[in-house]
Amino acid sequence: MRVIMCKIFPAGLVRGLLTASLLILGGWPGVLAQETGGAASGRPPSLSLSPSRIVSLNLCTDQLLMMLVAPSRIAALSRFSRQPAMSVMARQASDLPITSGAAEEVFMLKPDLILAGTFTSRATLNLLRRKLKQKIIELAPAGSFADIAANIRRIGEAVHEPDQAARLIALMSQRLKAAGMKTTTPLPLAALYFANGYSSGRKTLVDTVVRKGGFETLGQRLDFFGTKKLSLETLILSRPDLLILGTQKYSGEALAYEIFRHPAMRHLKQRTTHIALAEALTLCGTPHTVRAVEQLRQFQKVFLSRQKATAMGSGNNDE
Amino acid sequence: MKRTASLKFMAVAAGLALGVLVLFALSLLTGAAQLSPLEIFHALTGHDEISEAIALVIREIRLPRALLALLIGAALGLSGAALQGWLRNPLAEPGLIGVSGGAALGAVIALYFGLASHFAYAVPVCGIIGGFLAVAVVYFLTGRQGSPLTLILAGVAISAFSGALTSLALNMSPNPFAAMEIVFWLMGSLADRSMDHVALAAPFIVLGGGILFTLGRSLDAVTLGEDVAASLGINLQQTQFLLIAGTALSVGAATSVAGTIGFVGLIAPHVLRPFTDGRPSRLLLLAALGGACLLLAADIAVRVITPTHEMKLGVLTALMGAPFFLMLILKARQRMLQ
Numbered sequence: 001m002r003v004i005m006c007k008i009f010p011a012g013l014v015r016g017l018l019t020a021s022l023l024i025l026g027g028w029p030g031v032l033a034q035e036t037g038g039a040a041s042g043r044p045p046s047l048s049l050s051p052s053r054i055v056s057l058n059l060c061t062d063q064l065l066m067m068l069v070a071p072s073r074i075a076a077l078s079r080f081s082r083q084p085a086m087s088v089m090a091r092q093a094s095d096l097p098i099t100s101g102a103a104e105e106v107f108m109l110k111p112d113l114i115l116a117g118t119f120t121s122r123a124t125l126n127l128l129r130r131k132l133k134q135k136i137i138e139l140a141p142a143g144s145f146a147d148i149a150a151n152i153r154r155i156g157e158a159v160h161e162p163d164q165a166a167r168l169i170a171l172m173s174q175r176l177k178a179a180g181m182k183t184t185t186p187l188p189l190a191a192l193y194f195a196n197g198y199s200s201g202r203k204t205l206v207d208t209v210v211r212k213g214g215f216e217t218l219g220q221r222l223d224f225f226g227t228k229k230l231s232l233e234t235l236i237l238s239r240p241d242l243l244i245l246g247t248q249k250y251s252g253e254a255l256a257y258e259i260f261r262h263p264a265m266r267h268l269k270q271r272t273t274h275i276a277l278a279e280a281l282t283l284c285g286t287p288h289t290v291r292a293v294e295q296l297r298q299f300q301k302v303f304l305s306r307q308k309a310t311a312m313g314s315g316n317n318d319e
Numbered sequence: 320m321k322r323t324a325s326l327k328f329m330a331v332a333a334g335l336a337l338g339v340l341v342l343f344a345l346s347l348l349t350g351a352a353q354l355s356p357l358e359i360f361h362a363l364t365g366h367d368e369i370s371e372a373i374a375l376v377i378r379e380i381r382l383p384r385a386l387l388a389l390l391i392g393a394a395l396g397l398s399g400a401a402l403q404g405w406l407r408n409p410l411a412e413p414g415l416i417g418v419s420g421g422a423a424l425g426a427v428i429a430l431y432f433g434l435a436s437h438f439a440y441a442v443p444v445c446g447i448i449g450g451f452l453a454v455a456v457v458y459f460l461t462g463r464q465g466s467p468l469t470l471i472l473a474g475v476a477i478s479a480f481s482g483a484l485t486s487l488a489l490n491m492s493p494n495p496f497a498a499m500e501i502v503f504w505l506m507g508s509l510a511d512r513s514m515d516h517v518a519l520a521a522p523f524i525v526l527g528g529g530i531l532f533t534l535g536r537s538l539d540a541v542t543l544g545e546d547v548a549a550s551l552g553i554n555l556q557q558t559q560f561l562l563i564a565g566t567a568l569s570v571g572a573a574t575s576v577a578g579t580i581g582f583v584g585l586i587a588p589h590v591l592r593p594f595t596d597g598r599p600s601r602l603l604l605l606a607a608l609g610g611a612c613l614l615l616a617a618d619i620a621v622r623v624i625t626p627t628h629e630m631k632l633g634v635l636t637a638l639m640g641a642p643f644f645l646m647l648i649l650k651a652r653q654r655m656l657q
Contacts, residue, residue: 252494264379
């Protein structure tokens with residue numbers, strides 16, 4: 001059965017299919033950002049109290065901020081915002097100032113609003129809070145689309161752009177609905193596997209995305225929460241139908257990637273369909289995250305029809 | 320009397336060899352997934368009925384891990400015994416005198432500066448060079464006549480220096496994962512190692528170990544004093560070179576695939592010395608077997624104690640080694656009082 005499947009559904013084809021869709025994705029963020037940027041800058045600056053020197057210290061707030069306000073109101077973004085591997089809006093960010101996030105540097109920018117993640121250095125935030133009370137907004141990372149909407153709404157209110165926030169949220173839920181969720185049982189099992197042998201379980205954004213994409217996830221099957229180390233042998237013995245690998249490489253070498261070169265992983269990849277995940281899409285919850293659901297959904301359809309064909313093929317062979 | 324000592328030595332050697340076998344089998348049985356001994360046996364013998372997934376887990380994940388624990392433990396125990404015999408210093412141990420630290424630095428340079436992507440063997444080779452340089456520096460700083468204190472001081476200095484450079488190299492890497500990997504290089508681990516790593520390290524460990532085993536007669540002779548040894552036809556200069564080369568080869572290659580694992584080379588020779596009738600040649604074999612037992616057991620323990628988030632091997636060996644070290648100090652104090 002496995003051998004036949006390899007013939008009908010070669011890994012190369014799958015990879016090609018996905019690479020193509022990932023490439024399409026590369027051009028996509030610009031569209032939404034232009035819409036949003038235009039909307040924000042098109043409005044007269046009537047709200048004199050609107051923050052106009054906004055500093056963002058977190059990759060996720062960076063991206064949401066760029067979608068909500070005109071570039072002129074952004075005093076600085078975090079340095080990660082320019083990394084294409086992490087940020088879907090790296091191109092827009094490349095024209096904007098960045099900050100290392102050190103407290104004294106942020107002071108010098110004289111911000112009237114600071115956006116931070118709950119993972120931003122405590123020491124830095126405490127130092128900033130002493131001088132700049134009530135001007136710091138901390139956002140927890142999103143684990144679901146409801147969280148993304150809540151985060152957008154919260155930043156939208158803070159930057160006095162509630163309408164733009166509502167527009168983004170409406171657009172997002174519309175696309176999410178369009179992606180549709182036709183449940184076929186049992187769903188194919190997808191395993192997420194990242195550098196260093198980490199996997200994401202329940203209540204993580206990427207798990208939500210894969211489930212919405214029409215797969216059962218390993219997080220559900222093994223019932224684990226958050227991002228944790230998953231041994232290679234647990235992965236192999238769970239016999240996933242699909243491997244979703246986070247092979248995103250940052251510059252420079254690291255042992256973290258050795259897990260993908262492990263002979264056992266090479267064997268597993270030979271007999272299991274595997275795709276690469278565009279990590280920037282799911283690293284932060286933004287309206288762009290819907291795109292990952294759409295891709296997976298499309299992929300799931302192809303995957304299921306191929307599987308059906310394989311099952312029929314092997315049935316004929318038995319006769 | 321001599322006869323009973325020999326018998327005792329042989330009994331202990333046989334017991335340790337049996338221990339290695341049992342622990343090796345236990346190591347194959349230990350892992351995240353519960354697999355039966357029969358399944359493991361079938362997977363190893365290529366039985367038809369075993370599923371592909373289980374065969375993969377046993378052959379490509381658990382077997383290399385057990386093999387590496389065996390080889391690296393033996394290398395550490397053996398080189399500890401050889402160093403202690405030659406330097407006549409009970410504290411001589413590859414981790415303490417800086418060989419492991421130098422080897423880790425060499426391997427880190429090869430890996431993170433991209434040498435390894437052109438030539439896989441660059442990692443063990445650079446590890447061996449690093450280990451060789453470290454042991455050579457310590458050796459020529461203190462020499463055979465040096466006191467245990469000067470040896471340890473030189474070792475601490477070299478270890479601290481190479482550890483700092485290792486951390487620096489990894490901190491400067493643009494890769495976000497590299498800094499996290501400092502822990503691996505300073506504390507050691509066998510998690511997720513593969514047959515690729517066995518292929519990289521095993522040839523050098525076997526070669527270095529073989530060299531150290533040939534030194535048994537010379538080490539025995541040296542216990543009688545250097546003049547006597549020389550009159551017995553022992554080439555001291557050559558022995559010295561072979562000792563450094565053998566240690567660098569085996570410990571350097573071991574460290575380049577598993578990081579720094581301390582104390583094994585200290586514990587194994589000390590525990591087993593009473594069974595050697597004062598002959599370093601016998602200690603070489605016992606310490607190699609004992610080191611293998613120790614590391615196999617430690618590697619099983621890290622998987623059993625912390626199954627979801629494996630602690631580093633070096634943490635466990637240090638936890639075992641530190642009390643041992645204190646015991647040595649108390650012994651030394653008693654001797655001083657007497």
